[in-house]
Amino acid sequence: MTARVADYDFPVPPELIAAEPPERRDGGRLLQLTEEGQRDRMIADLPELVIPGDLWVVNDTRVIPARLFARKPGGGRVELLLIERLEGGCWRAWLRANRPPRPGMVLSLGDDRAVRLLERDGREWLLALEGDEQALLARYGHMPLPPYIGRPDLPADSERYQTIFARHPGAVAAPTAGLHLTEALMARMEAAGATFAAVTLHVGPGTFQPVTCDRLDEHRMHEERYRIGAEAAEQINRAVAEGRRIVCVGTTALRTLETAWHDGAVRAGAGRTRLFIHPGYRWRVVDALLTNFHLPRSTLLMLVCAMAGHGRIRAAYRHAVASGYRFYSYGDAMFIDRRRLGG
Template sequence: MKTSDFNFHLPEHLIAQNPIDDRDASRLLHVNGTRFTDRTFSDLPRLLKTGDLLILNNTEVMPARLHGVKTSGGKVEILIERVIDEFSFSAQVKFSGKLRADSELIISNTIRMKIIDRVNGFFLIRSDEPIHEVMETQGQIPLPPYIKRNPTSKDTQRYQTVFASERGAVAAPTAGLHFTETVFSELRQQGVDIGFLTLHVGAGTFMPLREEQILEKKLHQEFFSVSRSLCNQIKQAHLKSGRIIAVGTTVTRALESLMMSGGLRDYKGFTNIFITPGFEFKIVDAMITNFHLPGSSLMMLVSAFLNKETILKSYNHAIKKGYHFYSYGDVMYIEGK
């Protein structure tokens, strides 16, 4: 398996640079087997059935991008990947020159941080002030690298789902960005149950796949948790012959990791699951997901869920129809494996 097997050509003007005015006005490509239907996201409640269970990721994006300098004066950009304790965190760091263990970084002239170690491309860093307080006063919303502009106050709201409640992510679970209270209300009226889990999306989601990840079929680690109440909702959906519909690849990875690690139960832990074609899905019946980068692990995941040929055809359809791609782009509803 090669990343090039999952490539496609995307015209640059189709990479969404800004959110549209109304979340649920996004375009929705309904993929049912090999049939493609162009819809609007607000149509979703009419596509689901009484007894279905829709599961979303309630992680909240942290203002995880910090700017500072080395003691030598060279600029650094820090993208926090995971908070370890009150003062310590792992991060990606952009810098010029060298950065070693014991190097010091300075944020906003007064906040000092020390490099402790470097492992698998991530720096372990300790701050002399509580890191959540530093992010609140100095941090920016970490827009993905394919959005070629600086974040604005609008992104603070729009690069966040309306149901975000568990702080810890450095990237939004983008399939959830399209949901509004109106859509939730219509889903409930339709008899669709709604549940939540947490998976804190890490900075590794923006890193290119490494050869060893493909060989070992393991990605970067991300924390996730599943509650007992969600497990009960899943059991009830199965009793009603309802489908388990994952909103996003993060929910898909969390649910399938749960089933691989011992089955349906309340759980807190880490996953590095890498879902590729040939994977046997144990719990997810349908999926709502944005359009993903060529050659990425997420392209491999959706190809595993349906099949590579149909996914690539659906992407070509979306490109011809002028859909917008990636975080602030449009969305797919995939059913019929």
């Protein structure tokens, strides 16, 4: 186990960062980790990786158009990223402006004076959207593409930066492993013996933030909201009791299950998680993972190292770079079965 954050750094050639989704959702490449190393596959091969009896768990959060471009009363531009709607109707948000605004200022969205800044706490602001929130977001909101995509959002992103099973609005980033799945592909996986369950974790902006401290034990994990319904909890617990494989589609579904596991069962209900999974973690419920390729020094890279081993992941990422795999949110994916890898 390595505890130095610097050991999770590596170069990614800029040309391998996917700025656009693949032409087809299920048209990406898939790197399967094996006992011997790795095997190059396609996303369309996922049914071949199904073990009859598998339970595949997806995250059904829905990305909201959380990026807003507003103006101060004097005309200065302010970029806002909504993070979470609180009880009472206020929002937590990040703001970016040449000169920081002040509490009490009302910002304009187009012709609407619609954003009242209430208070500031470090990087974060508390604000209120005045008027019909849904109408304001529908008219002025932009899909919050990650900064590494390096372009403004386009109308097509409203569909392609959502999974096909997105149901519950609240995320400011997509659970990107789920972007690869289509109804036809899931039907083929079911024909191969898989069943599906859905949980909800509203992905926050902290998912893109690199770890800035020197050691893993110094990192303070960002917090995210999750919910597991009674039916999903029953599906998961029955599969575990029967010894069937639990496969998570994405790190957010994985962290939800690992957080909610108490006294030998996944508990239904809502909660918040700061679970930071890194090498040395003792696994509770998840056996396998479908995940995209992650940023250097990110908590998600540390999670996959916990599942497959630091050396194996480093080797897999070197292979992915050499083989021209596409990285990050709109990029290709990796499949890890930790039981077969001795994890």
